[in-house]
Amino acid sequence: MAGKQATLDAADAVQPDNGGSKSARTRQRILDAAAKVFREEGYAGARLADIAAAADTKAGSLYYYFASREALVEEVLDEGLDRAFGETRRRVDALSADTPTIDRLATAIRAHLETVLKLDNYTSASIRMLGHVPEPIRARHMKRQAVYGAYWRELLEAAGAAGELRDGLDLSAARMLLLGMLNWSPEWYRRGRLSPEEIADQAAAMALGGLRK
Amino acid sequence: MAGKQATLDAADAVQPDNGGSKSARTRQRILDAAAKVFREEGYAGARLADIAAAADTKAGSLYYYFASREALVEEVLDEGLDRAFGETRRRVDALSADTPTIDRLATAIRAHLETVLKLDNYTSASIRMLGHVPEPIRARHMKRQAVYGAYWRELLEAAGAAGELRDGLDLSAARMLLLGMLNWSPEWYRRGRLSPEEIADQAAAMALGGLRK
DNA sequence: GTCTATATGCGGATAGAC
DNA sequence: GTCTATCCGCATATAGAC
Structure with missing residues (x-):
């Protein structure tokens, strides 16, 4: 269990089992393993044999569930985006309607960063891989990601319109x-002295201090 | 000249010719090409054939100057670090001795970011590759990079000691x-609306606003 | 010094047994 | 559904001509 090619432990299998059928569960296990290995090894460093080993199966067997390595990559990218966006929007939407726009922004910052720092393999893998993926895959994913980008733009514009942001800010x-x-945080964060929440607090304070009037 | 595999143009050959001998110049041309291709394609995406084409030679010829692909990678990593560190320290050192520590920090931020954004291929390639490079190479480079990390730590500690930073800042x-x-900026910056200097101003203002008391 | 031709190894993908 | 065996292409690296 401390082996180099350790299989998924409890902490890596965060999400629901996604349908009760055995087949669906196996598929999910492979996808979870792919997210983990892509996060750790990067796009090019992750071999199908590694992913299979992490899912406790063999490389050839992956093709029963996925058409190709690229199909696996695309699903991980999409799921990573969905998780970051989903969690961020969920927590912002949970705020009461009269929450100042600047506080909504702070909540979004914490939510996004905590998702990454809690080692959500899908989100971290997605962030790390995107710039290294073949152009067609990247182009497709950028289109999806634009929606999330627009969400952040709206948060900032709302704060600006409310007069809460510094003058001269682009x-x-x-x-x-x-x-x-x-998004750079997966490159340096390791479990240790500070918890994800504490880092997120630092980031929110820093960002708001830099943005607000 | 607008071909897919364009060779180096003037903008890519920023540095001195590094010794007058023809051999030294050829070696430098190959290294410049490697930096360019590694920045564009990432560690794994860059093939020796691409690098050779960008240097206007053939893949086999590279081995006359470099022992392996990894040797090329290591030189690009080292040079990228040296350029960022060198330029940052140079500009900070050029400040008068009585410059407030917070302004020294602002200068460092601008210098580092402008080096990256002006498409210094070595620095951008280094930043993009480091997390995707084989562990032995990464470990060796991290040791060198620690010196630069310490430099930033000192800048921040000096500002803290001078009482210029927010309370509660980690x-x-x-x-x-x-x-x-x-460091994330190579992932999104494209020449366009804002110049590197303008982006650097935004970053310095944002960061200082977030850090200072 | 630079080229072409080629050896070699690796990893994705497929076929077919079970 | 999952495995083993194998095909195949690609990219690094080497050999040797020029």
Whole structure:
């Protein structure tokens, strides 16, 4: 269990089993393994044999569930985006309607970053892989991701319209710099001194301090 | 010249010719091409044939100058770090001795980010590749990079000691979040509306606003 | 020094047994 | 459904001509 090619442990299988059938569960197990290995090894470093081993099966067997390695990549990318977007929107929507726009922004920052830092394999893998994936896959995914980008743009514009942001701020640049601060975190964060929530607090304080009037 | 495999144009050959001998210049041309292709294609996506084409030679010829693909990778990583560190320190050192620590920090932020955004192929390639490179190469490079990390730590600690930073700021987290904001920029920046200097201004203003008391 | 031709190994994908 | 065996293409690396 401390082996180099450890299979998925409880912490990696966070999501529901996605339909009760055995087949659906196996498929899900493979997808979870792919997300884990892609997060750890990156797009090109992850071999099908690694993914199969992490899912406790063999490389040839993957093809019963997925048409190709690229199909696996695309599903992981999509799921990673959906999880980050889903969690962020869920927590923002849970705020009461009269929450100041700046506090909505703070909640979004915490939600996005905590999703990444809690080692959600799909989200981390998605962030790490996107820039290294073949162009057709990247182009397709960027289209989906644009919706999430627009969501952040709206958060910032709302705060701007409410007069809560600094003068001279370029909202497009600020948005990319802010998301960069969050998205780079898989490259350096390791479990340790600070919890995901504590890092998220630091990030929210830093970002808001930099953005607000 | 507008071909898919365009060779290096003037903008890519920024550095000195590094010794007058023809051999040294050829070697440099290959290294420049490698930096360019690694930046564009990422660690795994860059093939020796691509690098050779960009250097206007053939894959087999590279081995006259470099022992292996990995040797090429390591030189690009090292040079990228040296350029970012060199340029940042140079510009900070050029400040007068009585410059407030917070302004030294602002200068460092601008210098690092402008180096990346001006499409310095070595620095961008280094940033993009590091997380995707085989572990031995990565470990070796991280050791070298630790010196640059310490430099940033000192900048932040000096500002903290001078009482210029917010209370409750965790300097380690702040440093990684700040560098993430800068290092993610190769993933999204394209020449266009805002110049590197304008983006750097936005980043410096954002970061300082988030850090200072 | 630079080229072409080729050896080699690896990893994705497929076929077919069970 | 899952396995083993194998095909195949690709990219690094080497050999040797020029």
